[in-house]
Amino acid sequence: MIKYPNGSNYTSKEKSKKKTHRHLVSASNRGMLFEDAINKSNEFYIERDVAVITKRPTPINVVKVDYTKGAKIINAYFEKQSTTDYNGVYKGHYLDFEAKSTKIKTSFPLNNITSHQIKHLERVIRHHGIAFFLIEFASLHEVYYLDAQYVIDYYRHEKRKSIPLADIKKYGHLIKRRFCPIYHYLEIVDQYLK
């Protein structure tokens, strides 16, 4: 599968941010592990015929291809994902979510999310899709499900540029790490469907 330069969700612009936000996860270690855990959970869902949720491939801008070597790409750049990383179908419903990881112990910084992603999630909600975030607090080994509408409201209306963990505990749902699937986030989706 695709190998990422040094992590999945960070674009070069966001990477430069990381220089001043060293508390953000270095995606080459825990961030990548979190993504792997989500991918494994999705594989489990597919194998057990529970849902079909897949990761969108990282968009790459291909500049030059060498056709003398069987279409070898020799010049290309990673592009920013203008939507979210995951979408799919569960019980007929459209699901759309973004998985993010932070090393901070007390809040989730909103500079992890792009305005394009917020707009995309707003559209998904308007068309009655189920939209959410899976947020890993890597240092705490805790993962939360947080409804996208809550994050959007925070992004649109709050002055604070990060969501306190206390609020995420209050308005989100802790997802305990287990064996199979590693993160059974569809249990939470079921609560919303009821």
Add this chain to the structure above:
Amino acid sequence: MIKYPNGSNYTSKEKSKKKTHRHLVSASNRGMLFEDAINKSNEFYIERDVAVITKRPTPINVVKVDYTKGAKIINAYFEKQSTTDYNGVYKGHYLDFEAKSTKIKTSFPLNNITSHQIKHLERVIRHHGIAFFLIEFASLHEVYYLDAQYVIDYYRHEKRKSIPLADIKKYGHLIKRRFCPIYHYLEIVDQYLK
């Protein structure tokens, strides 16, 4: 956006097939135009707030990245899409489809479709998503909506390795090319939702 080596939906394996099937579309011209037309139609749907349907980026296997030049990819290969090219949400429903183009005038060759894509579409249908194909007969300038279940049944049970145009006319739906959106395929989806 992503530039394809010489077209969108053809993998290198399928490309080698094309040498013996020269009637298949050279994707650098009409096949690419068809994909563009679908993308434009989807942009229209997003702008008019009708639906959120996006193209999955072409998966690329990145072998080597030069970090001294701002994460420039210097060795990579196009990979086969194991799902379909398009998915999204419309009126709360999950939509999933593949757009294919052929130069043949009398039938649609099933070697355009991979077994992975068939399995993916079978899963989508089991989970109550709406799954279909948009098939362009490039030489005829005709585009048809064909329910994925019909294609799956043909793929699974028929000895013939191509679906006759006459059957596509009978069991599918002609989508007339227009100005905006270029291919208004959601009109057909509406008929299925009724």
